[in-house]
Amino acid sequence: MIIDAHVHFWNFHPVKDSWITPDMEVIRKDFLPADLESCFLDHQVEGCIAVQADQSEVETIFLLTEAESHSIIKGVVGWIDFLNPDLEERLKHFSQFEKLKGFRHIAQAEKKGFLLQDQFIKGLKLLHKYNFTYDILLKADQMVDAIKLVEKLPEQAFVLDHCCKPDIKNKNTTLWNEQLKILAQNPQVYCKVSGLLTEADWNHWNEQEIFNCLDVVFEHFSIDRLLFASDWPVMLLAGNYTKWLQLLKVYTKQFTETERNKFFSGNTKAFYKI
Template identity: 60%
Template sequence: MIDSHVHFWNFDPLRDTWITEDMKVISRDFLPGDVEPIFKENAVSGCIAVQADQSASETQFLLKLAGQNPFIKGVVGWIDLKNLHIEDELINYSAYKKLKGFRHISEGEGTGFLVQEDIINGLKALQKYNYTYDILIKQHQLKEAITLTETLPEMTFILDHCAKPDLKQDDCTSWKSHIKIISQNPNVYCKLSGLLTQCDWNNWNEKEIFNCLDVVFENFGSSRILFGSDWPVMLLAGNYSQWLDLIKKYTNQFTQIDKENIFCKNAEHFYKL
């Protein structure tokens, strides 16, 4: 089993301002030694470490952890997509075999960010050097993501956290219609991660999660969906076993091949593990 989405950090209150007062449970260091026993308990054999800070040092930090911990199978780092010398950076990164792709915290950017010419040019460079790109957005940005994926139809993208449907407000009408459109591109994948924290943290229920999963599976199918936890952020609304058991329950009637794809093989294929 591969967890396609985990984070590691040495907590810095000056840097990590996104971790607010009501998020004290994650206001500390989270390192591979913290998650390894959880993985062993849940029979998870490996993971993808995903950036949480927008800096080159973040990428180096994750690559160092990956070098020290064999269960970190791949890294999704950060790179300045607007850098005119991005190709030079990518050539230097080619020495790191565990570096599989990049991400930008686009959910915090203004309207039009994903479709700017310099962002598109940066993504073309990633595509040239066979790197993937994780799209981190909220549901209102899906229309922009659709334009992006239509502009670069051959590039390999993945939606983090199912594009963050607004489960707290139970207002997912536009999310459903846009998921249907973006999924029509065969090079766009989707992560089953981050949904607990899109609900009311203290009052989520299985039905609202399963309704969301219905939409994702109907459109992406089992060959383009990856299991992920969003650990440790998911601790705001639950624990690791809860989330894994929920996904196992939903997929209980799936074929063995489909389950292998969702929990392992799709991650191996997408990130070239």
């Protein structure tokens, strides 16, 4: 059994999705659950967590609507304005949706320190009250913010997206390794194993450099707090679903069947309560 802990769906719009630049032609189009169903069937993937890609409550509602009509979506990570004075009212509203599991802000696009604002942290403190998780999306050079953030919120369930994006392409991963080790010491922080192909050279990545990063991630978090994820369709920039899944199946042969089951589905089920 496999559950993909991180996929995106969107109706492409060049303004709303301006982060998808012209050199990303392969993903400058619509991607919806129906486009993934046959791939999941081929690879025996039971379902996925649909994660926001746009900073709006409209996005959250869009994903929840898709989840209602597509059983492959087992949970949704939406967006909400953590700086909104009426945040708790919005959380109360969204708490009625069973498939809404948590929230994310695209903090990698913000200045360092964004996650550490008093108002933002005040908002995050409310998530535990409503049993919502929080996905941390940062670049490697912003990881110090994540380290400080999780220390301030010891009861909150966090998951780090895309291994915090090590700079594989430029072979600049030393600081990432050191800070990831610190972050992983917090037992409430999980990590999605995804996004590594797109942090390497899209056209010339090799298995060994990916495995070197996996060694770091698995050492620091252990297999008990790691979630299989694809980052589809963004991952199509540097590969395809089959290549990524096969790469991780090869790497995880060193673990027991019980441990592999945790990585490919059990940890995601436990973290997102599905």
